[in-house]
Amino acid sequence: MSATVVTACEGGVLTLTMNRPEKLNALTSELLGALRDRFAAAAEDPAVRVVVLRGAGRAFCAGQDLSESAVGDDLGAHVERYYKPLVLAMRALPKPIVAEVHGVAAGAGANLAFACDLVFAARSATFIESFARIGLVADTGGTWMLPRLVGHARAMGLALLCTPLTAEQAHAWGAIWEVADDAALADRVADVARALAHAPTQALAAAKHAIEAGWTNSIQAQLDVEGALQRALGRTDDFHEGVAAFGEKRPPVFRGR
Numbered sequence: 001m002s003a004t005v006v007t008a009c010e011g012g013v014l015t016l017t018m019n020r021p022e023k024l025n026a027l028t029s030e031l032l033g034a035l036r037d038r039f040a041a042a043a044e045d046p047a048v049r050v051v052v053l054r055g056a057g058r059a060f061c062a063g064q065d066l067s068e069s070a071v072g073d074d075l076g077a078h079v080e081r082y083y084k085p086l087v088l089a090m091r092a093l094p095k096p097i098v099a100e101v102h103g104v105a106a107g108a109g110a111n112l113a114f115a116c117d118l119v120f121a122a123r124s125a126t127f128i129e130s131f132a133r134i135g136l137v138a139d140t141g142g143t144w145m146l147p148r149l150v151g152h153a154r155a156m157g158l159a160l161l162c163t164p165l166t167a168e169q170a171h172a173w174g175a176i177w178e179v180a181d182d183a184a185l186a187d188r189v190a191d192v193a194r195a196l197a198h199a200p201t202q203a204l205a206a207a208k209h210a211i212e213a214g215w216t217n218s219i220q221a222q223l224d225v226e227g228a229l230q231r232a233l234g235r236t237d238d239f240h241e242g243v244a245a246f247g248e249k250r251p252p253v254f255r256g257r
């Protein structure tokens with residue numbers, strides 16, 4: 001049996017490919033558990049400096065596998081057991097996560113993409129908050145993320161009307177970082193991931209942490225967060241390398257330490 005998540009790590013880039021192409025990578029318990037385990041392992045592995053999340057076949061991900069009997073009657077228990085730890089692991093990962101979205105990203109699949117730190121989408125990709133079509137509410141952090149990404153009015157429109165959002169529209173609304181031509185998407189993401197893998201990893205982690213903390217902090221508390229992070233970063237090898245390289249007018253060599 002082939003793996004539901006295909007894993008490859010090269011040059012500091014961990015690529016996780018959801019691999020149920022015949023079902024548009026619909027999320028089974030096995031796939032969700034595998035993703036959660038991979039993200040947890042990535043947090044501890046110094047060889048991983050950036051994660052790319054993508055889907056095999058013609059889609060990114062069609063959300064929860066609606067035919068999975070293991071979900072049972074208590075959807076809340078399923079969310080609690082699989083989706084919550086996955087999203088928390090992604091948001092807490094002290095390394096950037098890049099989503100490479102092509103085809104459709106529906107339901108939990110769309111919100112899995114939005115839970116990543118940078119979303120690159122193929123021009124033909126679509127995001128569908130399809131939950132209400134089957135009588136459910138957005139999950140996978142979507143109700144937290146969407147209003148922050150696109151604002152209240154647009155988040156409500158997406159959640160209530162389930163209107164597919166094109167990649168161009170998602171970009172225009174600020175929900176994703178970049179749109180690439182379909183044929184260029186994989187190369188574009190590979191280039192960005194390579195650059196991130198050579199960046200000062202701890203500084204990127206600090207940015208991710210601080211920006212997330214800022215959603216709930218006062219300006220005073222946030223200035224404290226920034227001060228504490230800057231204090232720690234000021235003691236890293238990468239900071240000293242960055243300043244030395246600047247002074248010597250050469251490109252820095254960051255090791256993520």
Ligand code: LHQ
Pocket residue numbers: 022023024026027062063064065066067071075078079104106107108109130131134136139
């Ligand atoms: C699928 C799925 C799928 C199974 C396509 N499941 N097979 C959390 C906790 C607990 C429970 C419930 O949910 C959640 C969160 C959620 O994610 S709820 C939202 C779940 N997702 C959806 O409602 C989307 C359902 N899929 C679709 O609407 C369409 O498939 C989209 C618009 C994604 C793509 O349409 P098409 O391009 O026309 O492809 P298709 O429909 O022909 O799908 C291809 C195959 O994939 C097909 O199988 P088959 O054996 O007939 O070829 C589909 O049945 C299967 N598939 N999504 N979520």
